[in-house]
Every structure is written in structure tokens, then in C-alpha cells.
Amino acid sequence: MLTINNLHASIDGKEILRGLNLQVNPGEVHAIMGPNGSGKSTTASVLAGKPEYEITGGEIIFQGENLNGMAPENRAAEGIFLAFQYPVEIKGVSNINFLKTAVNEIRAYHGLEPMPAKEFLNRIKEKQELVQFSNDLAKRSLNEGFSGGEKKRNEIFQLAMLEPKLAILDETDSGLDIDALRIVAHGVNSLRSKDNAFIIITHYQRLLEYIEPDFVHVLYNGRIVKSGTKELALELEEKGYDWLKSESRDYITA
Amino acid sequence: MKDNNEVIDTLLDSSYEFGFSTDIETDVAPVGLDENTVRFISDQKDEPEWLLEWRLTAYHHFMKLAQKDMPGWQHFDMPDLDFQSMSYYAAPKSKPLLDSLDQVDPELLATFAKLGIPLTEQKMLAGVAVDVIFDSVSVTTTYKAKLKELGILFCSFGEAVQEYPELVRKYLGSVVPATDNIFAALNSAVCSDGSFVYIPKGVRCPMELSTYFRINAINTGQFERTLIIADEGSYVSYLEGCTAPQRDENQLHGAVVELIALKDAEIKYSTVQNWYPGDADGKGGIYNFVTKRGICKGSNAKISWTQVETGSAITWKYPSIILKGDYSTGEFYSVAVVKNKQMADTGTKIYHLGSHTKSRIISKGISAGVAQNTYRGLVHVGKNAKHTRNFTQCDSLLIGDKCGLHTYPYIESRNSTAQLEHEATTSRIGEDQIFYLNQRGIDNEKAVALIVNGYAMEVLKQLPMEFAVEAQKLLAISMEGSVG
Numbered sequence: 001m002l003t004i005n006n007l008h009a010s011i012d013g014k015e016i017l018r019g020l021n022l023q024v025n026p027g028e029v030h031a032i033m034g035p036n037g038s039g040k041s042t043t044a045s046v047l048a049g050k051p052e053y054e055i056t057g058g059e060i061i062f063q064g065e066n067l068n069g070m071a072p073e074n075r076a077a078e079g080i081f082l083a084f085q086y087p088v089e090i091k092g093v094s095n096i097n098f099l100k101t102a103v104n105e106i107r108a109y110h111g112l113e114p115m116p117a118k119e120f121l122n123r124i125k126e127k128q129e130l131v132q133f134s135n136d137l138a139k140r141s142l143n144e145g146f147s148g149g150e151k152k153r154n155e156i157f158q159l160a161m162l163e164p165k166l167a168i169l170d171e172t173d174s175g176l177d178i179d180a181l182r183i184v185a186h187g188v189n190s191l192r193s194k195d196n197a198f199i200i201i202t203h204y205q206r207l208l209e210y211i212e213p214d215f216v217h218v219l220y221n222g223r224i225v226k227s228g229t230k231e232l233a234l235e236l237e238e239k240g241y242d243w244l245k246s247e248s249r250d251y252i253t254a
Numbered sequence: 255m256k257d258n259n260e261v262i263d264t265l266l267d268s269s270y271e272f273g274f275s276t277d278i279e280t281d282v283a284p285v286g287l288d289e290n291t292v293r294f295i296s297d298q299k300d301e302p303e304w305l306l307e308w309r310l311t312a313y314h315h316f317m318k319l320a321q322k323d324m325p326g327w328q329h330f331d332m333p334d335l336d337f338q339s340m341s342y343y344a345a346p347k348s349k350p351l352l353d354s355l356d357q358v359d360p361e362l363l364a365t366f367a368k369l370g371i372p373l374t375e376q377k378m379l380a381g382v383a384v385d386v387i388f389d390s391v392s393v394t395t396t397y398k399a400k401l402k403e404l405g406i407l408f409c410s411f412g413e414a415v416q417e418y419p420e421l422v423r424k425y426l427g428s429v430v431p432a433t434d435n436i437f438a439a440l441n442s443a444v445c446s447d448g449s450f451v452y453i454p455k456g457v458r459c460p461m462e463l464s465t466y467f468r469i470n471a472i473n474t475g476q477f478e479r480t481l482i483i484a485d486e487g488s489y490v491s492y493l494e495g496c497t498a499p500q501r502d503e504n505q506l507h508g509a510v511v512e513l514i515a516l517k518d519a520e521i522k523y524s525t526v527q528n529w530y531p532g533d534a535d536g537k538g539g540i541y542n543f544v545t546k547r548g549i550c551k552g553s554n555a556k557i558s559w560t561q562v563e564t565g566s567a568i569t570w571k572y573p574s575i576i577l578k579g580d581y582s583t584g585e586f587y588s589v590a591v592v593k594n595k596q597m598a599d600t601g602t603k604i605y606h607l608g609s610h611t612k613s614r615i616i617s618k619g620i621s622a623g624v625a626q627n628t629y630r631g632l633v634h635v636g637k638n639a640k641h642t643r644n645f646t647q648c649d650s651l652l653i654g655d656k657c658g659l660h661t662y663p664y665i666e667s668r669n670s671t672a673q674l675e676h677e678a679t680t681s682r683i684g685e686d687q688i689f690y691l692n693q694r695g696i697d698n699e700k701a702v703a704l705i706v707n708g709y710a711m712e713v714l715k716q717l718p719m720e721f722a723v724e725a726q727k728l729l730a731i732s733m734e735g736s737v738g
Binding site for chain 2: 048049050051052071072073075076077081082084087088090091092093097098101102105106109141142158162
């Protein structure tokens with residue numbers, strides 16, 4: 001589904017990603033962990049096509065297509081979804097109106113008619129239960145006055161509504177209390193299927209207790225320095241990231 | 255990284271949807287303005303002597319003002335207006351009978367169909383009566399008979415002069431005197447058609463009343479005059495919409511609107527203004543120099559102005575409210591959008607003269623391209639007006655980094671019991687907001703439209719339902735391509 005080959009990316013002339021490689025297949029959940037500044041959020045932004053980032057080398061192949069230079073809205077329509085670390089607030093635009101626009105724009109990209117109103121509302125109703133959203137939250141202005149936990153739940157709500165092929169969760173667990181964390185994890189687990197894939201970017205092992213990954217990767221200095229299964233996450237939790245620094249030097253020189 | 259301005263420039267290039275013109279035979283007054291022009295117009299409309307006199311007085315006052323410098327306080331350079339090079343009257347040649355659509359030139363009906371204003375009553379939006387002004391004359395007023403059963407008078411201004419001269423004479427110029435300003439004087443001298451509404455005592459008008467203005471003839475000014483009187487305890491909601499063909503030269507629109515709300519009456523006046531704004535280089539477009547004012551004459555009366563301004567090369571208007579009756583209320587809700595080289599200097603003036611009067615001003619300015627947008631407002635509290643309250647909120651939204659937004663809120667308070675509040679914010683559409691929407695499959699253009707509509711929502715929700723939808727579409731069209 002996704003192949004990242006020797007990806008280099010920079011922002012304002014500063015190189016952040018330095019030869020990232022990753023292979024994600026349908027049905028898989030990958031966790032990317034790493035210390036601050038290792039390039040985790042940059043990876044998410046570059047995959048989504050944030051304009052500030054420049055790809056200086058390598059390639060991202062998604063479903064056989066090179067994403068380099070593809071507009072972010074087209075990547076979204078092709079099935080890439082980013083759950084933001086800091087979701088924005090948009091005043092006066094109701095969650096529902098926003099989602100209707102998003103759903104129908106993506107349908108239009110694929111040459112489909114807008115979704116009939118009834119079907120759309122049924123879908124809203126079904127999916128909002130998944131993240132324990134009240135009607136009130138679904139109707140309010142997009143993220144305006146939402147608590148941190150509500151914003152993150154809203155990201156998962158949108159994820160459920162848009163049914164992407166590849167969902168990237170950028171530190172969705174940061175700032176969540178245990179209840180919200182459980183709701184978010186439940187949402188993600190219910191959405192897992194053999195046809196879609198998840199990349200979960202996180203600092204801590206905690207989220208991975210609830211969403212079990214197939215693979216865990218450690219990102220350091222803009223590249224993946226270690227890959228393993230969920231046991232690797234436990235090891236990181238225990239030992240921290242410091243030990244990587246010496247190990248990654250060996251890795252780089254090796 | 256994409257250059258923001260580059261994207262703005264490419265996207266700003268969106269076209270004006272209503273720029274076509276209609277090939278229709280018109281009677282046009284000779285170019286230029288003198289006493290004969292005024293007499294010609296008055297004669298065309300078969301007016302009584304007193305009205306001609308009133309016009310002539312206004313004309314002489316205008317000529318005096320025209321000798322002096324044009325007003326210079328506004329936040330744009332007043333263009334050189336050559337009052338002698340335009341025509342002051344144009345009417346479709348086949349004069350329609352006011353009560354019958356069969357008599358209307360099919361070309362004209364086609365024009366309005368194209369504008370999305372079906373005139374045949376069975377096809378009309380349920381519950382909206384429409385008066386249509388084409389250049390200088392009213393071509394049709396729908397639902398007239400039905401309204402008349404309730405005693406509601408809704409017709410063209412010209413017809414009202416013939417049918418209800420005593421009402422017209424009593425109220426014409428009573429809120430906006432001919433001497434008010436140069437454009438009001440000009441309007442009073444040469445005003446052609448417009449709408450007239452009278453709601454009798456205690457009657458709640460059961461449908462939205464609406465006037466649709468269209469300037470078609472070349473090189474012509476439109477000077478309509480609208481007079482709305484809500485008698486004691488009555489209610490009316492009124493909407494005006496406007497468009498004009500795309501022409502290279504500027505055309506002047508100098509309307510006057512007067513609202514009179516008597517004791518316990520309420521008038522809700524909504525405008526969706528979409529005159530041709532000129533092209534991207536600032537060539538052509540309408541000069542929209544309009545005087546609008548209402549008076550809450552009796553106690554507990556209420557007037558609210560809601561305006562969505564997206565068109566015109568220059569907009570210069572301050573729909574105002576005189577709160578004379580005690581406990582009366584005035585509201586002003588405005589969204590003004592300018593792009594390319596458009597300029598808008600708009601706002602309101604509220605005069606608190608009665609005690610316990612209340613007012614609320616919500617202004618949302620949006621500026622893109624190299625456009626300049628100014629809010630100018632006055633809240634005046636008279637010496638004897640006790641316990642008045644005003645709340646003003648001015649929000650500005652900038653798109654790109656070459657446009658300007660300016661706010662001039664004036665307060666004159668002569669009574670220490672007044673409570674006046676003012677809030678102002680300035681914001682920019684954030685790149686992070688755009689990217690967030692992009693990431694959900696929404697392109698730049700739709701993202702901006704969505705954000706702008708959300709920003710204007712507080713005002714848009716004041717509009718009658720059908721028009722709120724129209725206004726949202728219009729805003730989306732206006733914003734086409736304003737951001738990267």
C-alpha cells in the first residue's frame with residue numbers, strides 16, 4: 001500500500017528526514033516511536049503533503065502512485081488521512097457541514113454524486129457513537145471550544161466518516177486522559193480491517209497497550225534505526241531513548 | 255514552499271456571473287443634467303406639481319453642492335464624477351402593464367430567469383413577493399392583490415405617487431432630507447423608481463417582500479427611491495438584491511432608502527448587494543453611493559439592517575437608525591467583502607435620542623487582493639437619552655498580505671447613563687486552517703469559502719432563510735480563488 005524509499009525532506013532549508021524507509025501493507029498497524037525532534041511529526045506532515053515541507057530526495061509510493069508533488073486534497077481523496085496532533089478550530093463552520101463538504105468533495109474526486117442526505121445523517125449517527133459523541137458535539141462549530149480530548153475524539157470521528165485506506169495518527173494520545181484514550185483506541189480498533197492500514201505516531205508505549213501494532217519502528221535523526229514487534233515498544237518504555245544514540249551511530253556507520 | 259501571493263493572484267481571477275447585458279429597446283433621457291432633465295423625468299412619470307417642486311428644490315441644492323469639493327473624509331479617493339456625461343433615466347420601451355406579466359417584454363423575462371428571479375407567480379418561491387426594477391422603472395410587482403387584502407400596500411414608487419400621494423407626501427424626505435448629502439440631493443432631484451411599502455396598524459406581513467434591482471442600460475445611473483412605512487404594531491421583512499452587466503465604464507448607483515417604524519412596529523431590511531465590481535485591474539464597476547436611514551419614531555419600535563455586500567467598485571453607505579421612541583431598538587449586521595481593486599467604506603450611524611434605547615452593531619469585513627475595506631460607525635447618545643445601551647463588534651478578516659482593513663468607530667455620548675461596549679478583532683485565514691481542510695479532501699477555493707462563510711455566519715443567520723442560502727453561495731463565488 002505504502003512504500004517510502006530513502007526519503008529526504010526539509011523545512012526552511014533544514015533537513016529533517018534523512019533517508020527514511022518504510023513499507024506498509026493492507027491490514028497492518030505500524031507504530032513509529034522516537035524522541036523529540038526525531039522527525040515523527042515531519043513524517044506525518046510530509047505524507048499528508050503539508051506545503052511547508054520540501055522533499056529533497058527519495059519517493060513516497062502510495063497504491064502504486066508517486067505522491068511527490070500531489071496536492072494534499074488529492075492525497076486525501078486517494079485515501080490518506082491524518083489525525084492531527086493539534087486539530088484547528090474553525091469558527092461558524094459546523095462539524096456536520098464540514099464533514100458533508102469533505103465527504104462529497106472526496107466523492108466528486110472519484111466521479112460520484114454527493115451522498116444522499118439521509119445516508120449521510122445515518123452515517124453520522126452510527127459513527128458518532130463510536131467515539132461517544134453527542135448530537136450537540138457533532139453540530140457545534142468545528143473544534144471550537146472543544147476540550148483537548150474532544151478534539152482528538154473528533155479526529156477519530158472524522159476518520160470513521162471518511163474511511164481512508166491509510167490513517168496516520170500523529171500523537172493522538174498526547175494530552176488524553178485514560179477515558180478518552182480508551183474511546184480513541186476503541187474507535188481505531190473498530191475501524192481496523194484487512195483493507196486498511198494505520199501508522200500510529202507516539203511518544204509513549206501507553207497507547208499501544210490499547211491498539212496493538214504489528215510493527216514498531218524507532219525513528220531517530222530522520223531515519224528508522226530499529227524495527228521490531230510490539231515488544232520493542234516495551235523495551236523502549238523501559239530503557240528510554242538514550243541508548244539509541246550510541247546504537248544508532250553504530251547503525252549509521254555499519 | 256508555495257508562494258502565497260502567487261497562488262492568490264492566480265486564484266483571484268474569478269469572473270462575475272451576472273455580467274451579461276440585455277438587448278432591449280429603451281427610452282433614455284438625453285445625456286446631462288439640468289432643470290429640463292428633472293422636468294423630463296417628472297413628466298415621464300406623470301407626477302403631481304408638489305413632487306416636481308420638491309425635485310427642483312433638491313436639484314438646486316445639488317447644483318450648489320456640486321460646485322464645492324466632493325466629500326473627502328472617506329477612506330478612498332473619490333473618483334471624478336462627471337454628472338453631465340451620464341443619463342439619468344432609462345426605461346424599457348414596451349411599457350409593461352404593472353398588473354400583468356403577459357405584457358412584459360419576453361426578453362426582459364428571459365433576463366430575470368437568467369438571474370434566477372422567476373417572475374411568474376406560480377413559479378415563485380413560496381411566500382416571497384417581488385418588485386422588479388429594471389434600469390429606472392419597476393417592471394412588475396408580484397402578489398400585489400393578495401397583500402392588498404390585508405391592507406398592505408406594496409408597489410413601485412411611481413405607482414405609489416399616483417395611488418397614495420398623501421402617504422408619499424407625508425413621509426418622502428422625512429428621514430433623509432434632500433439636503434442630507436450630495437448623493438441624496440441628486441437622488442431627490444432625479445429619482446426614478448423604487449419600491450413603496452405600507453403596512454397598516456397591527457398587521458404582520460405574512461411574506462417576505464423583495465425588490466430586485468438591475469442596471470442594464472449603458473451609461474446610465476440608477477437612482478431608486480424606497481420608502482417603507484410600518485404603522486403601529488406592524489411587522490415587515492424586506493429584501494433587496496442587485497446586479498448589473500459587466501461594462502468597462504463606471505456606472506453610478508445613488509439610491510435613497512427611508513424606513514419609518516411607528517410605535518411597536520418592526521422593520522427588518524436585508525440587502526444582498528452584488529453590483530458588478532469591475533475587473534481585476536479595477537476597470538469598470540458600479541459606484542454604489544447610497545443613503546439609507548430608518549427612524550424608530552414611536553416607542554418600542556425596532557429596525558434592523560442586514561447587509562451582505564460583495565459587489566461594486568466602490569461602496570459608500572451607512573445604513574443608519576434614529577432611535578427616537580423610548581425603548582426602541584436598532585440593529586446593524588454587515589458582511590462586506592472586497593477583492594481585486596474594490597473599495598468599501600461602510601458601516602452605520604445609530605442615534606440614541608430616546609431613553610432606554612438599545613442598539614447592536616455586528617460588522618464583518620473581509621478583504622482580499624489589493625482591496626481596501628473600511629468600517630466607519632457612529633454611536634451617538636443624545637443629552638436626554640437615559641439608560642441607553644450599545645454593543646459594537648467589528649471583526650476583520652484579511653486574505654493575503656496586500657489588502658487593507660480599517661476601522662473607524664466614533665462614539666459621541668452626551669449622557670452619562672449610557673452603556674457602550676466595543677469589541678474588535680483582526681484575523682487572517684491561517685495556513686494551518688487551509689491545510690487542515692485540504693487534508694480532508696477540500697481544495698483551497700472551497701476551504702476559503704467554508705472559512706469565510708463560517709466567519710460571516712453570525713450575520714448570515716439574520717437573513718431570511720431562502721436568502722441566507724443565496725448569500726452563502728454568493729460569498730462562496732466572491733471568494734473564488736482568494737487564497738493559497
